[in-house]
Amino acid sequence: MTELARPAYLRLADALRAEILSGERAPGSRMPSIAALQREYGVSEQPVRQALRVLTSEGLVEGRPGSGTYVLERPTPRRMGRGRYGAVGSPYAAEVRQQGAEPSWSFDSERTHATVGLANRLGVAVSDPLMQTRYLFRADDIPVQLSTSWEPMSVVGGTPVVLPENGPLGGVGVVERMAAIGILVTRVVEDVSARPALQTEARALGLPVGCTMLTIERTHWADGLAVETADIVMSADRYRLAYEIDVSPPRK
């Protein structure tokens, strides 16, 4: 009875995936019900369920209890320009405005102490004092990005910019703020990775739990001195990060 190599649920998943990717099944449209797929493909319920589970884990469809299984929209993600720092003002605001949306954000600063990981990233000792600021960024009032930033008190303590979002230099970028206290940021390093969304993140951004998130560990450097580091997280479905890299000509 059992067919050749590939199990039934994989063959069904392949068939349905092809239909979705080819556009034959449009985003937003309802898939046939499980019962209908059983009849249509001549397999029993469990293989159908498992095939749909595969497509769900691939982010192609979503089951809504009581309603049906739907092909997901894959919104063309917005390009979030990175790889260009040094503009005046908030890099986030500039990026969002360029996309024709209105940026806004809320924040919350407090003093903390360096964990092992943060100490490594900032080149300070464990439990050294830091200023931590949590951000929730919005575009057109919709939450789109979370970020937590840390700056060593040894750098910003006692200066007018110790609270990133206060005073005349609130709401501008790290580069400009540091320049105001005589620190010249020369380099930004961004470590990009991705992982499923945590529950708190999903709630804060109005996303389904477990959807794919892009994560950025960003550090601002003034020559050899790390002056700021941040964890940034946003939905991979909604954003792509655009890095523009100049090429140094090959030496002959």
Next chain:
Amino acid sequence: MTELARPAYLRLADALRAEILSGERAPGSRMPSIAALQREYGVSEQPVRQALRVLTSEGLVEGRPGSGTYVLERPTPRRMGRGRYGAVGSPYAAEVRQQGAEPSWSFDSERTHATVGLANRLGVAVSDPLMQTRYLFRADDIPVQLSTSWEPMSVVGGTPVVLPENGPLGGVGVVERMAAIGILVTRVVEDVSARPALQTEARALGLPVGCTMLTIERTHWADGLAVETADIVMSADRYRLAYEIDVSPPRK
């Protein structure tokens, strides 16, 4: 009867995940068998299987038929340096060697025609002829990265470098190859995003289906002319992308 909040299989998955992440269950060690987990947690077979499936899709464990389910080693993700182009030779090989591993790859070139998406990326007309090359990259003979590259025949057709991996210039980077036919690559743009792994990718790279993959759409530019574009995909669990960005000083 049934617990209110979370289904049994999720609670079991949470419990086992916590044990794994805390180190209580060491990498390489065997998990209790399905039958043992049933007894231990007082649930029936299906929830146990589903919990293990969840952990498998998270890349934490691996089932070996006839033997058991084993906790996987979780390699600390390697930093894959990006944001620096122009070095001589293959950028991939240089990066892997720097991490102390031995790079290798296989490939397969064929002529195709531009789809709508590729035509946009390369600035050519739909169905214009392209040279397509699929790559499977390995580090120490372990598959780690997939990539498909396209170059317009209007750029490389009739030149010695039309087949990227043939001739004296096989195995070097795009920048160097293009230089050999008088084209000066000035800029590389990388669009980074992430999504769950497709089945074919998971099979090719020996990863669980649905695990998180980093995707890069990379385009090489010679001033206004796109000379190459590629889709690159790798496991987000194993890699992080390091972009180094020079800051242009703010103007006063």
Next chain:
DNA sequence: TCGAATTTGTGCGTATGTATC
């Protein structure tokens, strides 16, 4: 070498809960 026990992967049929319409 052989065979029995164990273990996972796969597949089937069914029952119950709950959300949607």
Next chain:
DNA sequence: GGATACATACGCACAAATTCG
């Protein structure tokens, strides 16, 4: 309220791989 649909759960059967006496 009733019909439909998906999510979870139970119990069972078989195949293939592994382990071990």
